[in-house]
Amino acid sequence: MDGSSRIGSAWKGLLPVGVATGMALVIGGGLDVVHHRQRATKTEHAAKPAAKSEQTTSRFVVGVREAGTALLVRDFRGADVGLPVAAPRGTRFRHVSAVKSGSFIVSSSTARQVTFQRLKVDANGRPTALQPLPKATISGVSTAYSDQAANPDGDRIAYVTYRGTASRVDVVSARTGARKSWITKGPAHVNSLSWAGDTLAFVWSPLRDVNGKVTEARHQVRTLDTTVPSGDLKVSKPVLNLPKGATKAVLTRDGRTIIAGVAQRGQVTLQAFAVGTRKPTKVIARQKSVRPKVRLHVLRLDTDHTGRHLLAALTDGRLYADGTALTAPDLTDAAW
Numbered sequence: 316m317d318g319s320s321r322i323g324s325a326w327k328g329l330l331p332v333g334v335a336t337g338m339a340l341v342i343g344g345g346l347d348v349v350h351h352r353q354r355a356t357k358t359e360h361a362a363k364p365a366a367k368s369e370q371t372t373s374r375f376v377v378g379v380r381e382a383g384t385a386l387l388v389r390d391f392r393g394a395d396v397g398l399p400v401a402a403p404r405g406t407r408f409r410h411v412s413a414v415k416s417g418s419f420i421v422s423s424s425t426a427r428q429v430t431f432q433r434l435k436v437d438a439n440g441r442p443t444a445l446q447p448l449p450k451a452t453i454s455g456v457s458t459a460y461s462d463q464a465a466n467p468d469g470d471r472i473a474y475v476t477y478r479g480t481a482s483r484v485d486v487v488s489a490r491t492g493a494r495k496s497w498i499t500k501g502p503a504h505v506n507s508l509s510w511a512g513d514t515l516a517f518v519w520s521p522l523r524d525v526n527g528k529v530t531e532a533r534h535q536v537r538t539l540d541t542t543v544p545s546g547d548l549k550v551s552k553p554v555l556n557l558p559k560g561a562t563k564a565v566l567t568r569d570g571r572t573i574i575a576g577v578a579q580r581g582q583v584t585l586q587a588f589a590v591g592t593r594k595p596t597k598v599i600a601r602q603k604s605v606r607p608k609v610r611l612h613v614l615r616l617d618t619d620h621t622g623r624h625l626l627a628a629l630t631d632g633r634l635y636a637d638g639t640a641l642t643a644p645d646l647t648d649a650a651w
Contacts, residue, residue: 375440377419378646383407386421388440393641397441400434409457413620413650414469420489421445422474424457429474431489450492453485464508464515465489467568467620471541473515475505480522480529484548486515486541497539497548504531505548507616509565515539516566516573518557519548534562536573555593558586563613566590568622574599576613576627583611583629604631619651626651 375396376389385399386408402408406423411434413419419434431451435444455476464473473486480502487494499505507518516538520531539551555573557564564575573588585599604611615628632644643649 375436376641376643376649376651377411377413377434377436378643378649379408379411379421381645381647383409383423383647386411386434386442386445387646388436388442389641389643389646390440391641396436396439400442400445403430403432403447406430409461410463410474410648411650412463412465412469412472412617414465415467415620418469419650420448420463420465420469420472422457422463422472427454427456429453429455429457429476431472431487433469433489448489451487451489452492453487453494455483455485460504460506462506462508462517464510464617466510467622471510473508473510473541475508475517482548484515484517484539495541495545497546497550499548502529507536507563507565509616509618511538511566511568511570513540513542514566514570515541516554516564517551518562518564519551520562531562533557536564536566536575538566538570554590555588560612561586563616565616565618565625568618572596574616574625576616578610578612581607581611583613583627585625585627602629604629605633606631615648617650624651 374391378387378389380387383402385401387399388396390396402423406425409422409424411419411421417436421432421434423430431448433446433448434442437443451472453474453476458477460477462475470489471486472489473484476483481499482503482505483496483498484505485494485496502522504520505517509516516536519535519537522529523532534557535553536555536557537551538554543550557575558577560578561575564573566573571590573590575586575588577584577586582601582603584601586595587597587599588594589596609631612630613627614630617626618624
């Protein structure tokens with residue numbers, strides 16, 4: 316997410332069968348949308364007892380305060396919970412990812428190094444500990460175009476650093492510090508990271524110079540098998556060329572569906588695409604800007620720790636959660 320990013324909107328609708336039992340996105344408290352597969356009704360009904368036993372999404376959002384000086388926990392009413400958590404001395408917070416057991420993986424950076432911490436919050440949302448992950452360290456520059464994704468267990472962290480306009484994707488073990496790296500030789504942005512098992516998905520955007528102005532030429536979802544050795548990021552595979560107006564997308568946990576945020580004619584549409592056919596399958600939700608003069612587009616898409624809920628950051632600076640519109644101009648990244 317770039318430095319001017321603001322937390323935007325959340326959505327609700329049901330993702331395809333196989334992603335998780337009763338999997339749903341969140342659209343500000345809207346009703347669940349039925350599965351588009353023919354077997355959906357039977358599957359959903361049979362799965363309800365299991366779904367009740369699953370850990371539900373948090374009632375709290377953990378965000379990175381602008382300038383990276385602190386972490387804030389905020390409830391869905393917009394009130395801060397507990398005291399801000401200061402960044403480690405000499406660093407600034409960059410990104411936050413929700414993982415299981417009510418904890419969050421947080422990245423912080425110095426000029427040429429990225430380190431990671433685990434933030435724990437209690438049942439009331441109050442921060443209880445910020446524990447360093449001393450073995451999980453990456454050498455590299457975190458920029459406005461860097462991105463992060465932790466797998467659901469929080470034991471593998473993917474992070475993007477840059478050397479000029481060339482990007483590098485690192486996957487590091489939170490426990491052992493074991494690391495693999497894949498590098499782009501040409502100028503490109505790599506972001507919108509998401510996990511599906513051992514597969515890391517990302518949006519690849521090669522750069523071009525037009526009359527002295529560097530722009531992203533196109534946006535393509537690619538997948539990387541993180542079990543292969545370190546090397547060139549060209550070993551990743553193209554999955555979907557995003558349509559015009561879409562720059563961010565995530566892969567669902569079963570690896571079958573891509574959800575992309577498409578901005579067109581003053582509104583954002585969350586559109587599902589089948590990985591196998593690369594064709595659109597379902598419109599999850601649509602949202603118009605509350606600030607007509609702001610060009611609406613998606614800044615970031617992220618899933619929660621369950622993979623059942625999706626947070627979409629929009630340029631009009633809103634956050635919708637369980638029917639409540641949160642204003643968060645002070646946050647540059649957030650997770651729940």
